[in-house]
Amino acid sequence: MPITIYNSLTRNKDPFEPLHQPDVNMYTCGVTVYDDCHIGHARSLYIFEVIRRYLAYRGFKVHFVRNITDIDDKIINRANELKVNWQDLVRKYIDSYYRDLALLGIAKADYEPRATDNIKEMVIYIGELVNKGYAYVTKSGVYFNVRRFPNYGKLSGQSVDQMESGARIEPQEEKKDPLDFALWKASKEGEPSWDSPWGKGRPGWHIECSVMSQKFLKTDTLDIHAGGRDLIFPHHENEIAQAEALTGKPFAKYWIHHGLLTINGQKMSKSLGNFVTIKDSINKYHEDALKLFFVSAHYSSPLDHSEKKMVEETKRFKSFMYLFKYYEEHTKKEPIGLINDADKQEIDGYKARFIEAMDNDFNFPQALAVLEQLSSLAYSLTGNFGLEQNLNKFKLAVETIESLLKTVFVIDLRKADPVKDSRLFLGDGGLRDTIKFAMEEWTWAKDKAKERAQLKKEKKFSEADKIRQELEEKGYEILDKKDGSFELRHK
Ligand SMILES: [Zn+2]
Structure with missing residues (x-):
């Protein structure tokens, strides 16, 4: 077609x-x-x-x-x-x-x-x-x-x-x-x-x-x-x-x-x-939230700008952004294996629907809806933050979203800084409570694990053990390796 x-x-x-x-x-x-x-x-x-x-x-x-x-x-x-x-x-x-x-x-x-x-x-x-x-x-x-x-x-x-x-x-x-x-x-x-x-x-x-x-x-x-x-x-x-x-x-x-x-x-x-x-607008709202606002309507339709809509679009952007941050955090060090055919076909199906929407008189909102459905799928794969079973599928899903947002919609998930960029504090709520919290906790757990490794090096074993316990209480486990390194995991 x-x-x-x-x-x-x-x-x-x-x-x-x-x-x-x-x-x-x-x-x-x-x-x-x-x-x-x-x-x-x-x-x-x-x-x-x-x-x-x-x-x-x-x-x-x-x-x-x-x-x-x-x-x-x-x-x-x-x-x-x-x-x-x-x-x-x-x-x-x-x-x-x-x-x-x-x-x-x-x-x-x-x-x-x-x-x-x-x-x-x-x-x-x-x-x-x-x-x-x-x-x-x-x-x-x-x-x-x-x-x-x-x-x-x-x-x-x-x-x-x-x-x-x-x-x-x-x-x-x-x-x-x-x-x-x-x-x-x-x-x-x-x-x-x-x-x-x-x-x-x-x-x-x-x-x-x-x-x-x-x-x-x-x-x-x-x-x-x-x-x-x-x-x-x-x-x-x-x-x-x-x-x-x-x-x-x-x-x-x-x-x-x-x-x-x-x-x-x-x-x-x-x-x-x-x-x-x-x-003025970009001082107040993240530029990618503004772009999502433009994507939210067909190009030929009128579009009404309001504070309420910009809050919604900021939330929408953050939903994509946190997914990507989670991906960066969890896939960087983990070995990526071959993706199975069924998973690849499933993700390719989303990409095909994105193209179908855009081929049809550049239907931005419909194409965006496909990316949001794919994002929901990726979120569901994180489960209780145990990605082992679905890592490759998750990776392909997020990379597909990231690449289409960037290539077609000029939206760059890599550049966004949710910690320092105050424009992204707008519209906090459920999302912050879930993904951002999980991200912050993961960062905290990593810091704690590093602290424990240092204590072990200094032979302060009882203090090191205390940290291990603290991590375990929060659902993390540390696997010590023979070469002195360690691996931190969600239990
Ligand atoms: Zn002219």
């Missing part, structure tokens, strides 16, 4: 067949750098990172481009508001963006082009649209003539007349039709500007993506174009119009759109004061 993807363009779950297997050309609309990124951006960045990683895991060679919009009205307005140079503002927030990516463990794309580094190509692109009669020049800039492009509206599923009703012409614009959009904006006094055949100005937002995606992926037709649901209209509709008017070819085969994030049921916005930056 091939991977299927819900394609916003066909409104159908389509089998995934990139144009030149195994290569996949993928583009996502990146951030506009005029402020710190919030957790809505984090969700978007994370979702496409998971999709990219999963496609690579399934053998595709993904070429990934994510742009940076570093010139825009929002940037100019913010710089004016703060009375700073727009380039300093951009530099500051590009740095901030890369720090956020590092905090989330999200890799850079193959190319992260900045709009202002590609103005020359945009000017050429716009010139060709003018030559072909799809765009017209006015004193306020160059506009795309929507009525000249018959497929306008195909992505958002609206007719031009429907869209027309919501559109309006701003007083400074000289558009023939309210739906026409700017490809090039003439600059006002003191605004950043570049030379063009139509005078000094700057590119519109939509043209950036058409130009940079095709330039850096070296193709007219992308395999995947991705972004937030809020970008379908007008941004992605306009990207299609520009690109397809120019090349006469489909712009992207698959359009993937993620659902939006709300905070306690409300849209995130500065004016409501519920704006949570990535840095």
Whole structure:
């Protein structure tokens, strides 16, 4: 069965067949750098990172481009508001963006082009649209003539007349039709500007993506174009119009759109004061708990952020983490034998179900549920912490979980520090009472056994015996070996 993807363009779950297997050309609309990124951006960045990683895991060679919009009205307005140079503002927030990516463990794309580094190509692109009669020049800039492009509206599923009703012409614009959009904006006094055949100005937002995606992926037709649901209209509709008017070819085969994030049921916005930056969130919650929160919903669904949910996700993360810590503690020194076929098949079955879930339009929550079922199985194998019978099965189960969480969901169980990282104290309860207690006791028992060995060396036998008794009372036994070493075991 091939991977299927819900394609916003066909409104159908389509089998995934990139144009030149195994290569996949993928583009996502990146951030506009005029402020710190919030957790809505984090969700978007994370979702496409998971999709990219999963496609690579399934053998595709993904070429990934994510742009940076570093010139825009929002940037100019913010710089004016703060009375700073727009380039300093951009530099500051590009740095901030890369720090956020590092905090989330999200890799850079193959190319992260900045709009202002590609103005020359945009000017050429716009010139060709003018030559072909799809765009017209006015004193306020160059506009795309929507009525000249018959497929306008195909992505958002609206007719031009429907869209027309919501559109309006701003007083400074000289558009023939309210739906026409700017490809090039003439600059006002003191605004950043570049030379063009139509005078000094700057590119519109939509043209950036058409130009940079095709330039850096070296193709007219992308395999995947991705972004937030809020970008379908007008941004992605306009990207299609520009690109397809120019090349006469489909712009992207698959359009993937993620659902939006709300905070306690409300849209995130500065004016409501519920704006949570990535840095704020990661100060408070472990980054992997935040990722599990994103995994808890299908990428295309809306998702609501709340304190209560983050506590739940922290608990979920700790459940995986303690299992892994227990594994590290108990399998490091124990010899691992061959796993029997039935056990291997059983664990492989979980992996197959994980893949089946992800192949089905990247069903994150269903894939996560499979890992949680496997985690329950692994916990049950620890029994009363006597792993002898099931050590190999336990080991394979935990390694499967660890590897899939890391490879696909960017969640690293090895790095987490439950002792020092106070973000992981959140949501303590039943779990702490069971696994953490067992872990702490095991550490205590090991220290005691070492102390006893030292006492024996110093010939303080009665004190050494006292420790042996203490350990036995707690259910541990020590087997002394001929070479003076010892083995500590649960009885
Ligand atoms: Zn875009």
